[in-house]
Amino acid sequence: xxxxxxxxxxxxxxxxxxxxxxxxxxxxxxxxxxxxxxxxxxxxxxxxxxxxxxxxxxxxxxxxxxxxxxxxxxxxxxxxxxxxxxxxxxxxxxxxxxxxxxxxxxxxxxxxxxxxxxxxxxxxxxxxxxxxxxxxxxxxxxxxxxxxxxxxxxxxxxxxxxxxxxxxxxxxxxxxxxxxxxxxxxxxxxxxxxxxxxxxxxxxxxxxxxxxxxxxxxxxxxxxxxxxxxxxxxxxxxxxxxxxxxxxxxxxxxxxxxxxxxxxxxxxxxxxxxxxxxxxxxxxxxxxxxxxxxxxxxxxxxxxxxxxxxxxxxxxxxxxxxxxxxxxxxxxxxxxxxxxxxxxxxxxxxxxxxxxxxxxxxxxxxxxxxxxxxxxxxxxxxxxxxxxxxxxxxxxxxxxxxxxxxxxxxxxxxxxxxxxxxxxxxxxxxxxxxxxxxxxxxxx
Numbered sequence: 001x002x003x004x005x006x007x008x009x010x011x012x013x014x015x016x017x018x019x020x021x022x023x024x025x026x027x028x029x030x031x032x033x034x035x036x037x038x039x040x041x042x043x044x045x046x047x048x049x050x051x052x053x054x055x056x057x058x059x060x061x062x063x064x065x066x067x068x069x070x071x072x073x074x075x076x077x078x079x080x081x082x083x084x085x086x087x088x089x090x091x092x093x094x095x096x097x098x099x100x101x102x103x104x105x106x107x108x109x110x111x112x113x114x115x116x117x118x119x120x121x122x123x124x125x126x127x128x129x130x131x132x133x134x135x136x137x138x139x140x141x142x143x144x145x146x147x148x149x150x151x152x153x154x155x156x157x158x159x160x161x162x163x164x165x166x167x168x169x170x171x172x173x174x175x176x177x178x179x180x181x182x183x184x185x186x187x188x189x190x191x192x193x194x195x196x197x198x199x200x201x202x203x204x205x206x207x208x209x210x211x212x213x214x215x216x217x218x219x220x221x222x223x224x225x226x227x228x229x230x231x232x233x234x235x236x237x238x239x240x241x242x243x244x245x246x247x248x249x250x251x252x253x254x255x256x257x258x259x260x261x262x263x264x265x266x267x268x269x270x271x272x273x274x275x276x277x278x279x280x281x282x283x284x285x286x287x288x289x290x291x292x293x294x295x296x297x298x299x300x301x302x303x304x305x306x307x308x309x310x311x312x313x314x315x316x317x318x319x320x321x322x323x324x325x326x327x328x329x330x331x332x333x334x335x336x337x338x339x340x341x342x343x344x345x346x347x348x349x350x351x352x353x354x355x356x357x358x359x360x361x362x363x364x365x366x367x368x369x370x371x372x373x374x375x376x377x378x379x380x381x382x383x384x385x386x387x388x389x390x391x392x393x394x395x396x397x398x399x400x401x402x403x404x405x406x407x408x409x410x411x412x413x414x415x416x417x418x419x420x421x422x423x424x425x426x427x428x429x430x431x432x433x434x435x436x437x438x439x440x441x442x443x444x
Contacts, residue, residue, distance in 0.1 A: 024118040032124040048078035094351030273411030275363035320369035354440040363411030377415035
């Protein structure tokens with residue numbers, strides 16, 4: 001029997017969407033997404049099916065596309081499909097096949113939502129996907145945010161199968177005799193996630209046969225801890241931050257009483273664009289002479305007599321563009337900057353107009369601007385800083401071209417990337433990276 005009640009209860013408990021919401025259900029043809037489509041039908045929800053053919057598996061991919069078309073006809077719902085020349089897109093943009101498929105898929109889903117009125121996109125992740133994500137994050141290093149796993153809802157993305165394990169899905173599919181197709185690439189251990197799935201998780205289940213249940217309880221605890229932290233920070237913000245005209249004031253004595261000090265101070269300063277390494281420097285400056293100044297992309301922080309004073313930077317909108325968290329496309333002079341987030345440590349190679357950056361080191365809003373006198377960075381591969389003016393000389397950049405080079409600046413004032421030339425050593429993707437942000441400049 002289909003677990004329809006559990007499905008409907010999970011949707012309601014997590015407020016994934018309202019009963020009348022028009023939902024785009026992403027179906028690959030595999031057993032997970034096929035079951036999700038049948039559950040949407042049995043629950044009486046308003047939905048349509050979307051399928052992407054990435055043209056990577058020849059006849060097998062075409063057969064998946066036709067199978068999914070038939071499934072939509074069987075269920076009596078709208079069917080949307082498209083084919084991508086994924087290999088060409090990846091080659092043209094100097095990115096991996098995996099990243100290209102992700103980019104193409106989500107861009108198309110969002111376009112469908114805009115043109116056909118869908119309000120949510122349903123993805124067929126289940127409990128085992130969450131386990132794999134957490135294990136990957138743990139191997140790369142993570143904070144609390146990396147331990148909450150795959151969220152049931154993230155913007156317009158919803159994951160209504162997170163109440164099921166892979167084994168439960170297999171049991172339902174078998175018991176109901178539901179047809180599905182198998183992607184042959186799922187058996188490969190070429191990718192890190194598949195190694196976790198096929199080699200690590202089975203060993204962990206030998207130690208704990210109830211692994212999925214244990215992780216479900218842990219996830220609940222991690223999410224509640226994260227919520228508790230946010231509530232604590234909001235309470236502190238109301239308690240110790242004081243608005244004085246256009247400035248924000250808060251007492252150094254109050255900062256010294258924070259516990260844990262570094263974490264809470266970082267969370268208090270985060271909305272103003274300051275990132276954690278600025279917090280480290282600030283903590284060492286609290287008992288020193290007044291007048292020390294710290295800058296983010298948007299704000300200035302001054303250590304005054306017994307007080308921290310934060311004010312908005314005065315800047316010319318014509319000379320720079322702010323990039324807020326969640327932005328995907330930014331126009332700057334003769335360029336379009338695309339921003340793509342990925343939870344794999346991907347490295348963009350052989351394309352000077354694209355770069356992979358360790359996402360956890362970024363503070364928002366970022367700034368895209370031209371170079372300024374006194375600018376410096378740590379060119380990739382170097383441990384010492386270099387002025388941009390000297391870098392331009394070494395790279396033999398013509399004088400008239402310098403002002404046209406886009407400079408990507410972090411919220412703390414660090415130069416992250418000299419567009420078209422070199423990223424900063426401090427923001428590179430390394431073995432500790434668990435999530436990347438890929439920036440690509442496209443000349444208009």
